[in-house]
Amino acid sequence: MTLTYTADQLTREAQLLATEIALLADFVIGEEAGVRALGLAADSEFAQSRHPDDLAEITGMALFGHVRRVESYVQDQEWAPDIPVDVSALQLAVDRTFSPAVLHGYEMEREAHGEMDVLGAHEVGAGDLPFGYFHRGILADLVARAAARLKVDRGERLTMADIALLLDVREPTVITNAHRKNFPTVEDENRRYAEPGDALPWMLKQGYVPTKGLPGESDTAQQTEPVGDLDDVVFVPVARDGSWFGPDCRVSGRFTIGAKGDEEKHKDYFTALEALVRMPTPRWRRPNRNGVPGIVAGVRFDRMRRADLRRALS
Template sequence: MSDRRYADFSPEERAELFHENYGNGLDGARTFEHILLAAGDYLSKLTTKVAADAAMTALVNIWLNADVEYRSEWRAYVSDKWSEFFSDTDRGAAMHDLLAYAEYGIVLHNSSDKKELAAHIVSLIEKIDAFWQWTPIKQWHLEELDEIGPLLTWAKGRWALDNGEPIEPAALAYLGNVSERSIRNLMSKKEKGLRSENGKVLASDALEWLSPRPDYWDSVWQRQELSDLYPVQHAEEEAYVFVPVSRDGSIFHPGLCGKHGYRVGPKEQERDFATFEEALAALQSLSKPYWRRQNANCAWVLISGVRWERLSESDLQKFADDPERRLQSAL
């Protein structure tokens, strides 16, 4: 990085720097990995290790579109692939975007409307805060591995200053790139120190201390124009589901409704469901998915799935419209 003050970097430059450097500092993906491993440990205490490994294998295969064949391998998969699948999860994408705000003072969004951007920031903070509160960090002894809590502290601190509210000392330390002890030392000074209110630093004092620092990234989201970098964003994102895929690349889709509905399950244990959603839920509960589809002679044949694929609703409709359509990646 050049000798320029951080405050002199444009929102576009900050967005590029964020993507170039992501993963070098705080990274919620690392905590995400440990949470999944700890969840498996908890299940093994609740049930048995065999049952817990089977459950976690099914989870990563269905949820993360993994291809773990043996239940003893799910831990290796999570440890090896965490940086890849993290961004594909809803909470992972939110943590990624929240870090851009916390660290660089930008919002990875194409809108230039301040109210819309502010609402988006609040949404990100609330979503990750809820996830963090739900996770038994202390009970699972993940405190030293937790990078989500510090991310929230950083983001909430910036949001507090953006709204003229007092800031936590730890958050101010992140923004000023100093230790929390340095901030608390400044708070203890009677003259030329940082005034506090209920243990937090007054926003006016915090900004006065931060502004002259060359390594302070001030908030610029209120005046950003990032539509060229983020041209495609929609108020309502398309829903995705995991569906089973057979060896020949055919999938379970909404176009497979027969006279009695959707028929799924192994031979002699098949069940009919009125809706695609109900049938898909039943398939996801099976150790191996089976379903009926018509062949070229219009006969309803039983086929089995060999893996799962994450597809959008519009992609599913393409298969429903074209019964001969196949997923090439499965061939």
């Protein structure tokens, strides 16, 4: 289920992550190595205490840039050019720093100290707070959700756990829907997977919101303004090459959709679009640069304004 947190809690967990990395550098390389790696002076508050709450400089560090962009990617569905690097870097830092042994240590620390009032970052006594109270699992949750979303945006296979994360439901719920053939799946080494293009129609109906501003999106396809009425929004399939099912797919006055040998022809664009959304994998014909129609398959869906499409059709 969704992990709720405050901005202060996220910042303090990021401070904890940087602190643990600095302490490890001190231990492996030598005293002050961690402080130097963080770009801090030897007389800084953190250099004296090695306590997360004294690491006020965290918001200006590269680590926090990764955190902020990953958070925006997950919470606001906002793409940024550095997202693949951000997700990979933060996942590596979180997995290796907050290892099972370290997390067990935090748990033991909390058990030893019992219930404590977690003081604000700048309150007197905050610098004495044990490390275990800084960790809430926020970064691990954000990284897991970002990694799953990145699979969708790259057209990579999804596990049932990935889909559950993206929909904020339990994995057994997704597995049940897969068994009911609500979306196609494949099995590989006793694990069940789904291609994004196969699962997206069902995911969209469950409330999944596609990423905005992906590379290759047309200006028309990008949602840049708030939409007041969801009835004015439709989901349009997008192929791996970034092309989408639009008015220019009309050939001889008709839109052709469906797999080879099972084609359907529609005069009305929105009727064809509704049929595409219901397909396990949306497929349609579109003219190539030479004007010859060819079949492409959708790997994701983008939100578009119905009014914009009507104008393009007229």
